[in-house]
Amino acid sequence: MSKELDKEYYKAERKAEWRNKLRKEIKSKERTNVVRVQMPEADPNIRNKSNIEVNKGLTLEMAVSESSRCLDCVVPTCVSGCPVGTNIPKFVKYIESGDILGAAKVLKENNSLPAICGRVCPQEIQCEAQCVYVKKLSKEGSAIGYLERFAADYERESGNSSIPELAEPNGIKMAVIGSGPAGLTVAGELAKFGYAVTVFEALHDLGGVLKYGIPEFRLPKDIVDFEINTIKQMGVKFVTNFIVGKTATIDDLKNEGFKAFFV
Numbered sequence: 001m002s003k004e005l006d007k008e009y010y011k012a013e014r015k016a017e018w019r020n021k022l023r024k025e026i027k028s029k030e031r032t033n034v035v036r037v038q039m040p041e042a043d044p045n046i047r048n049k050s051n052i053e054v055n056k057g058l059t060l061e062m063a064v065s066e067s068s069r070c071l072d073c074v075v076p077t078c079v080s081g082c083p084v085g086t087n088i089p090k091f092v093k094y095i096e097s098g099d100i101l102g103a104a105k106v107l108k109e110n111n112s113l114p115a116i117c118g119r120v121c122p123q124e125i126q127c128e129a130q131c132v133y134v135k136k137l138s139k140e141g142s143a144i145g146y147l148e149r150f151a152a153d154y155e156r157e158s159g160n161s162s163i164p165e166l167a168e169p170n171g172i173k174m175a176v177i178g179s180g181p182a183g184l185t186v187a188g189e190l191a192k193f194g195y196a197v198t199v200f201e202a203l204h205d206l207g208g209v210l211k212y213g214i215p216e217f218r219l220p221k222d223i224v225d226f227e228i229n230t231i232k233q234m235g236v237k238f239v240t241n242f243i244v245g246k247t248a249t250i251d252d253l254k255n256e257g258f259k260a261f262f263v
Contacts, residue, residue, distance in 0.1 A: 010076055013090060022093055023072055032133075036140040037066040051216040055119070055149075060100075063150040066143050067096035073132050078144060081130035084110050084185075088127060092147055101162070104155035107148060108164045112188025112234075113181065113227050115156065116210060118149025119219050156226055163233050167194035175200060175258040177244050180208025184231060186262045191234040198237040198258075200244055 013019070040056040047054055058066070070092045078088045087106055094103035107114040123145035128134065131141030155161050174190050176183045179201040187197045205211055210224045232238065244250065250261060 005080055031069055034069045037062050037143050053220050054217050057153055058146055058150045063095055067092045070142050077130040078127045081127040100151055100154045103151040105162050112231055115152035115223050116227055118145055118152055164192055170194040173258045174260050175253055176262045179206040187236045188231045191236050200242040201240045202243045204240050
């Protein structure tokens with residue numbers, strides 16, 4: 001996966017004073033000598049008797065060390081490998097600077113599910129595969145997925161979870177059918193643009209494949225619930241036990257004022 005970058009935008013972002021200061025604190029050669037962090041895992045003799053999450057997450061010290069590996073490239077090729085275009089060098093450098101909540105806010109600018117993506121997104125074939133370490137240095141890429149999870153988890157555990165910036169409500173009703181990852185993503189993004197979004201879910205619980213298809217030891221359900229609650233706080237409404245076509249048809253929903261549908 002690769003898409004064209006707005007190189008001038010990222011160059012301007014990179015020139016921020018705090019980013020310049022960080023780059024000068026550690027020489028590039030020293031950064032490339034830092035060994036990629038290994039994800040701590042739960043004891044096999046404990047997890048084989050339970051559904052506890054296998055990956056335990058990074059400590060603050062581990063996350064800061066891993067973020068220091070990032071060379072803050074002039075052209076951040078990692079971003080070209082991200083399906084949602086996350087500003088990867090910016091959030092990673094926020095972690096290096098110690099501003100973890102700032103990193104979490106950057107993630108939420110265009111990703112409503114950072115704690116989920118940090119766990120189940122295949123970064124090894126997307127953003128990390130485009131990292132300069134892989135492309136030019138024949139080394140393991142920056143552990144972007146681990147850092148994404150760390151920032152999202154840190155924010156959640158801090159009790160200071162942020163809501164992305166929202167446009168003024170425009171009153172236009174939009175319907176999203178299904179509360180799986182696609183539906184949740186679309187709902188969150190539409191809410192940012194001011195639309196009045198309602199998600200219709202056929203089952204009694206929200207999350208789709210995130211709840212019913214991915215095992216607890218890979219993606220805990222409380223993480224999914226937290227991310228969905230953030231989307232609710234953005235103004236998105238959710239209706240469960242609602243089968244579109246049976247409970248009500250598309251035409252019925254159109255008559256209720258819905259202007260567009262995501263299926």
